[in-house]
Amino acid sequence: MESKGRVQSIDRAVAILKCFSEKKRELKLSEIADKLDLNKSTVHGIITTLKYHGLIDQDDETQKYRLGLFLIELGDIVTNSLDVRAIATPIIEDVCNKLEETVHIGSLDDMEVIYIDKKESNQSMRIFTTIGARNPAHCTGLGKIMLAYMNEDYVAKRLQEELKQLTPNTITDKTKLIRELAKIKENGYAIDNEENNIGLICIAAPIFDFSGKVKYGISVSGPTIRMTDDKIRETMRVIKNAAKEVSYKLGYKEQ
Secondary structure, eight states, X not given: OOOTTOOHHXXXXXXXXXXXXXXXXXXXXXXXXXXXXXXXXXXXXXXXXXXXXXXXXXXXXTOOEEEOTHHHHHHHHHHHHOOHHHHHHHHHHHHHHHHOSEEEEEEEETTEEEEEEEEOOOSSSOOOOOTTOEEEGGGSHHHHHXXXXXXXXXXXXXXXXXXXXXXTTOOOBHHHHHHHHHHHHHHTOEEEESSSSTTEEEEEEEEEOTTSOEEEEEEXXXXXXXXXXXXXXXXXXXXXXXXXXXXXHTTOOOO
């Protein structure tokens, strides 16, 4: 990274904040100074300023330092400003260009999928959906991928014993669907094999937010005539990578 235009004292202040981690939540002044290879008086001066602004706190008994509560306020501002559509748009455009199939971003509203973004392919056979449209979660790739990462007890309570059948391939048995959701979570992707529309295959992957929850999904849909075994395998790879990219940009950190 270029040093031109950077302010040394701010660089050092940021470096101090970065000393703290999940494993090192509290640190002594000497520990911070040693880690940054700075003298104690320099570190103390910067920490005093950070304390004044609420970015660093100090335990009165141990005299150890920890991150300040004002960082929570700043973090809330950042997370609330993360717009999944703004983040995902260039990524789904890239997926669409690579696979030449329609790409959706969806969220879950109870047991329904809502399409919140879409990039349509230029193929002659297209998928006719609209942003804001809804579909049952139990028979769509997007719906199943998001249900798979929800609390199992909640899903079991919300699902009806007999699920609505839209095609001969729709899973209508609640117990069978719950078993499928477990496999989907294990595999990291979901397939709608003509379960919502005859002649249409959909492959979906989970999008994690900064807290590690799956609030969105990304999917690729195409007609069965184009979704060959090789195309499905390629789609799985591309869609999972795209989902990871969106997740990371939403602040997700893989464990």
